[in-house]
Amino acid sequence: MSFDVSSDPPVDLPFDLAFDPGQQAIADAVARFCADRFDDDAVKQSTGAVPRDAWQELAGLGVLGVLTPEGEGGLLEAVAAMEALGRAVFPGPLAATFLATRVLADPERSRVAGGSVLVSVGSAGLWPFAEQAGVVLEIDDESVRRVHFASAPTPVDTLGGETWGRAPVVRDADLPDAAAGLVVYRTLLAAQLAAMGRRLVDDASAHAAVRKQFGRPIGDFQAVAHPLADCAMRLDAAATLARAAACYRDAGADAPSRRYAAAAHVSACQAGLDAAHVCHQVFGAVGITLEGPVFHVSRRIRQLASTAPGPDASRRVLTSCMNGEAAQ
Amino acid sequence: MSFDVSSDPPVDLPFDLAFDPGQQAIADAVARFCADRFDDDAVKQSTGAVPRDAWQELAGLGVLGVLTPEGEGGLLEAVAAMEALGRAVFPGPLAATFLATRVLADPERSRVAGGSVLVSVGSAGLWPFAEQAGVVLEIDDESVRRVHFASAPTPVDTLGGETWGRAPVVRDADLPDAAAGLVVYRTLLAAQLAAMGRRLVDDASAHAAVRKQFGRPIGDFQAVAHPLADCAMRLDAAATLARAAACYRDAGADAPSRRYAAAAHVSACQAGLDAAHVCHQVFGAVGITLEGPVFHVSRRIRQLASTAPGPDASRRVLTSCMNGEAAQ
Amino acid sequence: MEFGWADEDARHRDEILGFLDEVLPGDWEAISKHGPGSDQQAAFSRTFCGEMAARGWLTQHWPEAFGGRDASPWRHAVVGEEMWAIGEPRGAQYMNVNWIGPAIMHFGSDAQKAEHLPRISSGDVLWCQGFSEPEAGSDLAGLRTLAIRDGDDYVVNGTKIWTSYVDNADFIFLLVRTDPDSRRHKGVSVLLCPVDSPGVEVREIPSVVGARYFHEVFFSDARVPASCLLGPEGEGWNVVNYALQYERVGAARYARAARTLDRLAEIARERGLLSDPTVVERLAEARGVCEAARVLTYRVIDERAKGLPPSPHTQLARVAGTRSDTVVANLALDLLGAEAFEYGSYGDANFRLAMTAGVAVGATEVQLNLIASRFLGLPKL
């Protein structure tokens, strides 16, 4: 890890979901990196393939390897990084990469963490960044499986602006510890979605505070302000649930981490989509422009919110928690 | 019919969903009757049993018999009456009675239309006004069946303030023309619910226009005004769909009447419930009082909106229309 | 509609459907995908509207005196529904026939009528509307584009924004401030401005919802003949309000939404998804919303057919129409799942629609404000 991590022990309180200094250092470093090396313009232009240079630099910071033994981090450290990456709308298969570093073994794990091998996590024949991917994982409700393409993937331009691919796959092996991997994946997707949504809500709020109509800032109208406030609450809840899931995971508490990861994922998908819709409304015509402040985020939220295994799978997890395991 | 019905022919226009003078006369007469003989205080006190005197008077006006051969009315005439009854929150098994006058034969039909025999329409062992009912009909997605109680019903005080009853039943005979009966039933439930919801929205709007908080009428806040406006739109749509269903039914157009009745029913249930919630919010604490302006309506909306066969059945009808019949 | 439509209107729907079958090219779906602003669709609209005009249908609801057939608003609605459902092959010309022509009939000089109405009626002229400005969105009171009389011309300076179709248009229905000292709605006028006037420059703003959808239009000492003034100087606000009355029925959004919904129901059936009550519930809810928008729109048409003045029912119908767009588009996305990811796919198009519905039609909150004050008697918001 290349962060300046203070060695203060975490405060001994239940449910201290604030980041400790080490986690905050990760979040700050990633935010600085994104601001310096991959700003809004870069994000808007980053359609198509994964920008390998930026990806390599991100890996060089140690961010992608935080879950490896060498990284010495837990899921909460990864969440700290993901919140900053989501807020900056950083492209590429982020959650997929963290998942892979959790379920793969060396030397592959190190290559993924080092940024030289890209990971595609998908299902149903549609594979993110298929042509660039060196590792392909098929994921469903309960398992994570190593696969390889049976034939060269056909490129697909996606709604999110990324080039994915269609291809049949040959199944290799189920990976061990899929349950923990799914918790990692859902938690990080939730953290990313919540941060992206929050980014939109903050931008829309800043806009609403200055943009005038009928002689008043539009944020002065409850029809504008209340939906933003409601979205902010729900995104904040999703982000907090993701942090809770990570705390439990890092403490080795399987059942609650599974439950909180699913709750975070379900909440973040819905809150993210609603935030995208509300912010499009707040920005009006500007939000419909290709280079405006909303679409490059909203399209990615929409895509992430349906990424396999989608929120339906998390709903099944949540319901089974209520009925099988003790619902605390 | 004892109304003063002008003999103007209906205007020859497609989709003229405004009432013709005869229908308007019915609506006006019923509204006058309710205002004179069964005002808000009477409605609030009319919990428990059906108030037989008022019921008899209503029947005496010819309202309940409008669908009988002697009544010379169509479903649109019944809708006109029901809109006024719903707006006045008139109690009793209204839609059930209209249904019975459509599917029963004389002499029973005349007794029902005349108000001397009460009808209970239900399912799953729970029967509206069971102890008072002289005719019991069991209803489900597709059929209307004559039944009688196997043992004396156990009284049940309901959420809606009415005394219903639980009893097992013995099934007698399926009634013919159930499809048309279900159209009548759903259309009238929808008209009633939409009118009750609209009544609440109008009362809440009048309140919001004068009640001041923070120095302004609360209707000045979009957080108050917009939900009311949205409910008004959806209730109005449901009412209009019910009128359309009635037009089709009266023209003998089976398929579209079935579709529009289902659409009206689904729309009215949801819009009515949402209106009840919104109006409780607008009235604040006053709405939580037992004798206030909301609860005696909202409780009945809630009960009607779940009355068997509930909106789920109408959803099934609507979906099958899309897939079976030509979806125009 | 088995009932309700007059026989001749129902027959006309069949005629229109047959006509569409005949004249729409096999790759119409590919053409229409790029939106009515695209070069392909703009070019096609001249052919298409010419064919409609040849059959006497393009402006059939206009008075006979101006090249119409005095057809009823119902018949015009039939045309609108079928056009909108199929992706509006008339392109930008729906504005010509719906409200620009009628505004010219009412306020235009004889010369203006003679110049514009036959061209609109024959289907080979494209108009666009120039209302919005960077500082004035839904609120026209902030209008700043100035048109100062100078001899036989107006000299126009200012910027219009969000202007659709302008780069393929011949004329712009341009709202300007002719009295620089005026405020709010006063001192505003309408110019029937040729887009190729000197000093007019157009720049596309790339948009989410299709090519050539948005533009900025810059006026730099643009000279527009004074003969282009529509109605009296300073009465532009009245002209616009009159014109927009003709727009009160609005686009038949519910027709497109219902068409999409039929297709989704078919997909759901083919894939065996109808055993899932969640899918049934959402299809049914969406159908209810579309039918609601339809009947509320029909009521507005009915009022217009009867010559009644505009009522708040217009706003109810508009909010309902927007809701049908949003509900169906969201359903499409959820039902199609990952398929919706593909750029240019059905799902993708619906995503763009779902996100932007309500913005494009003029803010839904303005409509709700109007419903609250005009329909429910709440204070004016």
Next chain:
Amino acid sequence: MEFGWADEDARHRDEILGFLDEVLPGDWEAISKHGPGSDQQAAFSRTFCGEMAARGWLTQHWPEAFGGRDASPWRHAVVGEEMWAIGEPRGAQYMNVNWIGPAIMHFGSDAQKAEHLPRISSGDVLWCQGFSEPEAGSDLAGLRTLAIRDGDDYVVNGTKIWTSYVDNADFIFLLVRTDPDSRRHKGVSVLLCPVDSPGVEVREIPSVVGARYFHEVFFSDARVPASCLLGPEGEGWNVVNYALQYERVGAARYARAARTLDRLAEIARERGLLSDPTVVERLAEARGVCEAARVLTYRVIDERAKGLPPSPHTQLARVAGTRSDTVVANLALDLLGAEAFEYGSYGDANFRLAMTAGVAVGATEVQLNLIASRFLGLPKL
């Protein structure tokens, strides 16, 4: 919670659960159904709180100096969750221990502390709050009840409304205007007013949500000793704000909602409804909403445990808590169907809750206003 709770807090939860098992009567559900204002529950709360006090738990989070044990806010939260989930057997006394006691500790004279704190701490005194008036709801600026100093008394005239629990209460935490010429928040004071003062009359307003829930309290030349003034005269606004900081965590609505939800999931499983994806979806959504409210509340507790000043996180937690109430209550109604019709049934109770959630806790829109301005930096609404 398998993780996160300190061992001693987790153990305390077990102790509390064991205690509830032991002291709640078999017909507790029937008693609690009538709400904390009912005679039954008011009477029971004295027994129950006495038992809690005997174990040192009733005011354990108070400082030792005032009869507490300096227990952490977390431990207090454990108690709040379990009490609320089971139907709040402390009745109105939750207000005593949460914020009335702390306000007296901070602002009270030695005599007031000596009179009131031991009684609260031993669990046999009932308080209520007198804030709302017919013309002043969420907006206290309109407060009109006057208290004019006359010798050693204040003479109070005015009306309070929506006052809960007052007919079984001993004292009312009464907000009055002591300076008749003052406006808005100035010139307002707090009186610790005995309910049996001469000139105080109570009338019940029958309510939807339970017996004795709402009352009007009329003050007609009521004489209240000047020694009942809490804090300086005219500083009532500060007293109330201080007291309500202690309420920032609010009621553990999510705990009741989650308990209800567990029961609904059980019912759904028993009836084989879990094969219906609609049911699964709604149970899961509701669970997500409850868990969200829980973690947002925990964050507020955490801030308080750390001695941080109140933050907008309080409003986020409150809106989330209300949402959990509404979502679960609506789910209960839909899931239980016609069963919910029965008066006094589980479904009926949930209907009353669903309709009124958000009103009872102080209008949700006020909370949203605060989130918009304090959390998002929008203009103050």
